[in-house]
Amino acid sequence: DSGVTQTPKHLITATGQRVTLRCSPRSGDLSVYWYQQSLDQGLQFLIQYYNGEERAKGNILERFSAQQFPDLHSELNLSSLELGDSALYFCASSPGLNPTEQFFGPGTRLTVL
């Protein structure tokens, strides 16, 4: 158990809908990262927050948004869902900005029907 928690574990929804994925980082960690894992693209970086501030952005679609709250938990919002958004979404956290200290949560499996 990495100490990173993600809810829900599974999510099944329809095209066009909006969902929110939640991540609680390890105690004391200030950085939160979101990654998407699909069969054809592998594990892709979406976005990073450090102490509430956006620090890096990957190939995140405009339909997706994220934020990190004052208590350091983070939410990833996915809207106007398409079939291709079906994937595993992972959250990771680290104490600071060292890339070697990222610990991943168990993931949220999103299925868009």
Add this chain to the structure above:
Amino acid sequence: QKEVEQDPGPLSVPEGAIVSLNCTYSNSAFQYFMWYRQYSRKGPELLMYTYSSGNKEDGRFTAQVDKSSKYISLFIRDSQPSDSATYLCAMSADTGTASKLTFGTGTRLQVTL
């Protein structure tokens, strides 16, 4: 062309064999090199990391980085059935302000009895 290339396998070896897993990359800004292990339906867990070039050993695992060839390797000695998993290489540049990871697609390893 992807920034990080990794042979997807699957790779099947008998118990006790030496396993060699490799990645190549194109971005010369990468300074941090990580290996993650991912069991089915679980989040990736960090195995080892190396900063810049060189070797690092941890028990049965050895990581090597050759920056001149843009080539990294992970060796597993005396492989065990419990090593059966997908192995992901990951890399990051030393920006000091952000720490996104760029992953290879992963190599699926099966260690048979």
